[in-house]
Every structure is written in structure tokens, then in C-alpha cells.
Amino acid sequence: MVQYVNAGVAFVGCGSAAPVGYLDNDDLSRVVDTSDEWIASRTGIRRRHLAAADESLRAIATQAAQNALAMADLTAMDVDLIILATSTADDLFGSASQVQAELGALKAVAFDLTAACSGFVFALVTASQFIQTGVYRNVLVIGADVLSRWVDWGDRRTCVLFGDGAGAVVLQATDEDTQLLGFELRSDGTQNSCLNLAYQPQPKELTDTIGVAQGSFQPLTMNGQEVYRFAVKRVPEVIEKALFRSDLSVDQIDWLLLHQANQRILDAVADRLKIPSQKVLSNMAEYGNTSAASIPLALDEAVRRGDIKPGDAIAAAGFGAGLTWGAAIFRWGKSALRAEISH
Ligand code: ACO
Numbered sequence: 001m002v003q004y005v006n007a008g009v010a011f012v013g014c015g016s017a018a019p020v021g022y023l024d025n026d027d028l029s030r031v032v033d034t035s036d037e038w039i040a041s042r043t044g045i046r047r048r049h050l051a052a053a054d055e056s057l058r059a060i061a062t063q064a065a066q067n068a069l070a071m072a073d074l075t076a077m078d079v080d081l082i083i084l085a086t087s088t089a090d091d092l093f094g095s096a097s098q099v100q101a102e103l104g105a106l107k108a109v110a111f112d113l114t115a116a117c118s119g120f121v122f123a124l125v126t127a128s129q130f131i132q133t134g135v136y137r138n139v140l141v142i143g144a145d146v147l148s149r150w151v152d153w154g155d156r157r158t159c160v161l162f163g164d165g166a167g168a169v170v171l172q173a174t175d176e177d178t179q180l181l182g183f184e185l186r187s188d189g190t191q192n193s194c195l196n197l198a199y200q201p202q203p204k205e206l207t208d209t210i211g212v213a214q215g216s217f218q219p220l221t222m223n224g225q226e227v228y229r230f231a232v233k234r235v236p237e238v239i240e241k242a243l244f245r246s247d248l249s250v251d252q253i254d255w256l257l258l259h260q261a262n263q264r265i266l267d268a269v270a271d272r273l274k275i276p277s278q279k280v281l282s283n284m285a286e287y288g289n290t291s292a293a294s295i296p297l298a299l300d301e302a303v304r305r306g307d308i309k310p311g312d313a314i315a316a317a318g319f320g321a322g323l324t325w326g327a328a329i330f331r332w333g334k335s336a337l338r339a340e341i342s343h
Contacts, residue, residue, distance in 0.1 A: 007137075008178030009128045011332050013074070013170035015067025016300035017060045018049040018163075018287060025160070032156040039160045040285075044263025048163025048288035050148045057090045057166075061144035062102040064166035064296070068140065069103075072170040076103040080136035082110035083127050085119030085143045085292040087197065087321070088150060099142065108140070116195070117259045117320025119143055119292035121185070121328050124169070124316075128180045131173050142168040145291035150197050152219035161262070162220075163288035167296025181313075182245030184238040185326035194226045195321040231265045231319045235327070236272040239315050242327040250275060253329075254312040255302070259319055260284040260294035269317075281307075291320070308332050 024047035025036035039045055051060070061084060069076060082105060084096035089112055091098065096110035115122040120143035127139040144166035151159045171180075197220045201213030235258065243250060256275050258266050263284060270280045281298045290297060295316050302308045310333030319325035 007131055007134055007173035008176055009131045009180040010172045010174040010176070011169055011179055011330060012172045013068040013070070013072025014168065014296060014300040014303050015064045015069070015071060016165065016167040016293075016297045017063035017067065018165040018290075018297070019051045019055055019060065020049070021052055022047045022049045028160060031153060032159060034156045034160055042262075042264070043161060044282065044284050045160065045288045046285040049165060051146045051164045057086060057088055057144055057146045058095050058098045058102060060146075060164070060166040061086070061095065061099045061142050061168070064144065064168040064300075065099060065103055065140050065142055067300070068168040068170050072172070074138060074170060076105040077107060078138050079103070079105040079108040079140050081127065081130055081139045082108050083113050083123040083139070083141050084110065085113050085115065085123040085141070086145055087114050087116050087119065087291060088146045105140070115292075115318075115320075115324045116322055117261065117289070117291045117294070118318035118322065118324040118326050120167070120295045121183075121316060121318035121326045122324070124171075124180070124328050125183045125185060125326070127171050131171055132178065134173075137173045139171045140168055141171060141296075142166065143292035143294070143296045145293050147220065147289075147291050150217065150220050155219070157224060158220055158222050161289050163290050165287055165290035165293040165297050167293050167298075167300050169296055169299070179331040181248065181329045181331065182242045183326065183328040184241040184245070186234070186238060186324070188323045191226070191230065191323045194223045194230065194323060196221050197321070228262070228265060230323060231261065231325075232268045232272070234325050235265075235269045235317050235319050238325055238327040239269075239273060239317050242329045243315065246329040248313060248329060252313055253315045254279065255308060255314045256280045257295055257299055257314050257316040259317065260287065260298055261289050261319070303332065
């Protein structure tokens with residue numbers, strides 16, 4: 001095996017995909033007792049893209065990955081590792097291998113990583129370890145979720161929040177300085193009950209003495225106010241810690257890229273960190289909360305719009321079920337180092 005000892009991590013491509021079909025707030029008000037005014041003023045969400053019954057997680061994850069590989073100017077055969085962050089795999093055994101097959105990334109090893117809405121940040125950090133230890137050169141990190149399958153469409157407190165989508169980045173080993181500057185990951189299982197998509201066992205007796213469970217997963221449940229309090233307190237803390245490790249101050253950050261859960265959470269976190277609103281990326285009006293997909297989806301749109309430029313410093317943070325939360329500070333793009341000098 002080729003080793004790239006003490007390699008740095010470069011962010012060389014991104015891509016995204018979402019189902020074509022969408023439901024706006026007025027459409028949703030015909031499904032549950034709600035209104036565009038209530039949803040938009042409390043969350044910033046106007047519509048969400050939803051996967052049809054015949055659309056798979058695998059398909060949108062693959063599309064996002066293909067777009068990211070094209071931007072990176074790589075082929076599927078160049079990929080060494082695929083990490084798929086998802087909580088809604090098509091197959092409980094994992095969907096990363098299905099994506100690997102659909103991409104034709106025949107040399108890549110592929111596995112799923114589950115950390116709910118923090119999944120993309122956790123996967124990014126995991127992938128970077130494989131690069132920095134010199135094991136792999138080209139890594140695809142995908143965040144994809146189809147939470148519409150697991151939302152209770154009769155519960156107005158939760159169903160208005162979520163949508164489906166996928167996003168991906170390509171990380172590459174570089175012999176220049178690493179562009180993943182610092183990170184901080186956290187979990188607190190004592191607060192697990194705030195946000196669940198839990199398995200409900202149904203006992204099944206096999207013999208007089210041995211029984212097993214044959215159950216199913218229940219729709220998503222959430223204590224919205226607890227999650228709000230948790231996010232607004234804990235997310236600024238991890239961003240500050242990751243910035244400290246990166247040797248950067250808040251005002252050196254070009255973009256705040258938070259998990260797109262709720263506009264009020266984005267505003268409150270930015271406010272606490274004293275980051276002006278024009279540096280805060282938000283696309284939740286269009287997509288709602290797409291869980292592990294939301295950060296790479298917003299990243300990809302901002303890169304393709306030309307807002308994020310090579311060398312820009314990005315503070316990304318995910319937070320969600322587990323509870324889990326984490327931040328990663330990185331510079332965008334192949335020519336990051338040259339761009340930094342010309343700033
Ligand atoms: N439309 C109309 N009325 C509604 C709706 C709705 N969609 N949802 C709730 N209500 C009503 C409730 O029934 C309640 O009425 P009542 O007082 O007569 O009982 C009232 O509005 C207030 O309900 P709350 O649940 O207290 O609403 P809250 O002000 O907390 O807002 C929200 C709910 C937007 C979810 C908020 O708690 C929040 O932002 N939480 C953060 C959690 C979050 O964003 N989670 C995303 C997923 S988790 C993640 O990604 C990390």
C-alpha cells in the first residue's frame with residue numbers, strides 16, 4: 001500500500017442532490033393544522049424536498065458524490081474510502097456499499113456512520129484521520145438522509161421541520177499544510193431522550209424458554225424546546241474550542257456553516273459568537289432540516305454560487321440526536337494556500 005506520511009487534508013470538491021418533488025408550507029397546512037406564517041416565523045422554513053416512494057437514499061447520495069467527484073476532477077476509480085453519514089439507510093446493514101457499487105468505486109472501502117444531524121461533521125473528522133495517518137489519498141464524505149420516511153406526518157410539532165437531501169465533499173491528501181485546521185466532537189447520551197427514532201420491540205416466543213424481539217422503528221419524537229436550549233448553549237462552545245485549536249479568532253472566519261435545523265438557532269449561535277449575519281450560510285427556507293445532508297448541501301450551494309472562495313475559512317458545526325454535536329474549522333479549495341497569501 002502507498003503511504004502518504006504526515007499528509008495534510010485538502011477540500012477539493014463538493015456536490016449535492018435533492019429529490020425534485022417538494023412540499024411548501026401551504027401544501028403542508030392541508031396535511032396538518034399549521035400555516036406558512038407559523039412555520040416560517042418559528043423556523044425560517046418555506047418548503048422541503050421529499051423523496052417519492054420509489055426514490056432511494058442510495059440514489060441521491062450517489063448523485064451528490066458524482067457531482068463532488070466531477071468538481072474534484074477525479075473518477076470513481078480514484079476513490080480509496082467512502083464514508084456515508086446517514087440515519088436513514090435503505091438497508092439497516094448500511095448503504096455505503098450500495099453507493100460504492102452505484103458509483104463504480106470498485107477500489108474503495110465503504111461504510112456508514114450514524115450520528116444523526118452531527119453525522120457529516122463526525123464523518124469529516126473520521127475521514128481526515130485516515131488521510132493524516134497516510135493510509136488513504138482520496139476520500140468521499142457523504143451526508144444523506146431521507147427523514148420523510150420516519151416523520152409522523154400527523155404530528156405538526158415535528159413534520160414541518162424535516163426534508164430529504166444529500167451532500168458530499170472530496171478530501172484529498174496534500175503535502176501542503178492541512179486545511180482541516182481544528183475540530184471538537186462531543187456526545188451526551190444522558191440527554192438521549194430529547195430526540196429519538198427508536199426501535200420498538202414486539203416479543204416473539206420461539207420456545208418455552210427462549211424469546212426474541214420482532215419489532216419496528218417508531219416515528220421520530222423530539223422535545224423541541226430542550227433541543228433548542230442544547231443547541232444554542234453547546235454549539236458556540238465547540239466552535240470556540242475548535243477555533244482555539246485552529247489558532248484562529250472568530251473574526252478570521254469567513255463563513256459560519258451550521259446544521260440547518262432552525263433559523264432561530266442559526267441566529268442565536270451567530271449572535272453569541274458575534275458573527276455578522278452576512279457570514280451565516282442558510283438554505284433551510286428551501287430544504288428544511290435534512291439532517292446529515294444539511295451542512296454539505298449548504299456548502300455546495302455556496303461554493304457553486306461563488307460565495308465561498310478558495311482559501312475561505314469555514315466554521316462548520318453539527319448538532320442533533322444522541323445527543324451529539326461537533327465543530328470543524330477548515331479552509332476551502334484546491335488553491336487555498338495561494339489564496340490565503342493574496343488575501
Ligand atoms: N403549526 C402551528 N402550531 C404549532 C405547530 C405548527 N407546526 N407546532 C406546534 N404548534 C403549537 C403547539 O401546539 C403549541 O400550542 P399550544 O400552546 O396551544 O399547545 C404552540 O405551537 C407552541 O408549541 P411549542 O412546541 O412550544 O413550540 P416552540 O415555540 O417550542 O417551537 C420549535 C417549536 C420550532 C420546534 C422549537 O421548539 C425549536 O425551534 N426547537 C429546536 C429544535 C429543532 O430545530 N429541531 C430540529 C430537529 S433536531 C436537530 O436537527 C438538532
